[in-house]
Amino acid sequence: MNKARRNPFNLAAAHGILIVYTIIALFPVFVILINSFKERRSIFREPLALPHSESFSTVGYETVFNQGDFFLYFQNSLIVTVASLFFVLLFGAMAAFALAEYKFKGNTLMGLYLALGIMIPIRIGTVAILEMMVATGLVNTLWALILVYTAQGLPLAVFILSEFMRQVSDDLKNAGRIDGLSEYTIFFRLVLPLVRPAMATVAVFNMIPIWNDLWFPLILAPAEETKTLTLGSQVFIGQFVTDWNAVLSALSMAILPVMVLYVIFSRQLIRGITSGAVK
Amino acid sequence: MRQSRIKWHIIVFLAPAVLVYTAIMIVPLFNTLRLSLFTEVDQERVYVGLENFRTLFGDPRWSESFWNALGNNFWFFFIHMLVQNPIGILLAALLSNPRLRFSALYRTAIFVPTILSFVIVGFAWKLILSPIWGIAPEMLDAVGLGFLYQPWLGLEETSLTTLALISVWQFIGIPMMLIYAALLSIPDEILEAGECDGITGMSAFWKIKLPLILPSIGIISILTFVGNFNAFDLIYAAQGALAGPNFATDILGTFMYRTFFGFQLQLGDPHMGSAIASAMFVIILIGVCFYLFAIQSRMRRYQF
Structure with a gap:
């Protein structure tokens, strides 16, 4: 077998690169999804935070269901x-x-x-x-x-x-x-x-x-x-x-x-x- | 048994596909090429020969837009080739390591953007890069690079490159998968033979694997070329039909749409639209022929 294929350092580097790219690939989807469940102020104040009891809101979905x-x-x-x-x-x-x-x-x-x-x-x-x-x-x-x-x-x-x-x-x-x-x-x-x-x-x-x-x-x-x-x-x-x-x-x-x-x-x-x- | 020489079942099997394909694809294609030779005078269709093309290439108002769109389209393609293929090859090479765990998980996740529609991708990135929301500047600030932030999509110099990179982000899954498949099909014996000659690690990649996956890279390049030269959706979703700012992101697809349907005060013109479509057809045809005759036929194929 190939030496490089056995080297644990190389494997760790491979995981590192792949994890970084996976984050790049999924990040926009994640940001859109979590912010769709927040009220307007929290969308702007803490865009990267998960929705919690205070910021949770489905007002956007209500608009969508009523208008479109x-x-x-x-x-x-x-x-x-x-x-x-x-x-x-x-x-x-x-x-x-x-x-x-x-x-x-x-x-x-x-x-x-x-x-x-x-x-x-x-x-x-x-x-x-x-x-x-x-x-x-x-x-x-x-x-x-x-x-x-x-x-x-x-x-x-x-x-x-x-x-x-x-x-x-x-x-x-x-x-x-x-x-x-x-x-x-x-x-x-x-x-x-x-x-x-x-x-x-x-x-x-x-x-x-x-x-x-x-x-x-x-x-x-x-x-x-x-x-x-x-x-x-x-x-x-x-x-x-x-x-x-x-x-x-x-x-x-x-x-x-x-x-x-x-x-x-x-x-x-x-x-x-x-x-x-x-x- | 000799009463009829016509084998009806062959016709029955072929007819539906050939009819639909001919009626909806081939006939309109040639009709569009034909329409580009006509124009409308007093609501009547008049044959004008190559006059539309003379306007398109000669009239400064038209030719400026056309060359702008064509140049932008080439830049769009250039960014794809420069960024999409190397990253795709890198990811595929990492994934093809047989000792790598969670490989299926990575593949599935990295392919997610490819399945999203242009509308979602365009708006999602528009929001993320927007100075109003501030996700991009905030994240740059967090790593101390906040001074680099600019409203990339809104500036003439950067908007086209930004859109091309968004498109690369979306489609990276396809070159990754195709090259991954090509890498997996390389038999172990070849790599082991290389090892006996002392070729391991990176040099095994450059000297053995890369030459073997060249045909796949060729296919990806021509798929990217055809895809880019009839692209439309992403630009339309992110920047609208006017391909702003100041037509900096206008490509042939958006140019044809605007000409065909009209925008603001200009009326739609199906004949000029057909002329642009014909130009696109010729460009794509040249690209495909170049690939088939100059690249594919010269490429060595290896049988394992």
């Missing part, structure tokens, strides 16, 4: 994210299966065509996307967002899933064919369950950018009833800029759902990245 429609925003974000993920996974897996399983003319070309979108951001086409959504009457509906995020997620999903589907054993599929299963049954009943881990990876990769996106909600669905949580908190904070209690509480409430999702899925996410799915 955060439940509606949350519901919109949830619908958009879940529906987009569903379509990305379903359509992506189907296309990936076709590319991985069948030999047909133009297979490679189709794969390259679908992979184009991995590197070219969909935002470049925003002007024309907005025109199209206006023309089809989809502007200010959640469908506009769902369609855009589905198109945005498909290239990487097809790329990752087809890699995994090539590894599914041919014997299994051929056994199914001999038993008279249709190609559709083979896909849904035999192949899909086997690539479930890859599907989870794709889902987690897509979830965060969709949930956090500000650009498309701002442009395609800025109406009050279709605001997502990210856009809703942006607008709310913009209006309440001087009400520090409300701003801090709104920020905390925007942090909360992502943190919950992260705690649930962090293992999947980190395993997904480190398994080399995006290499």
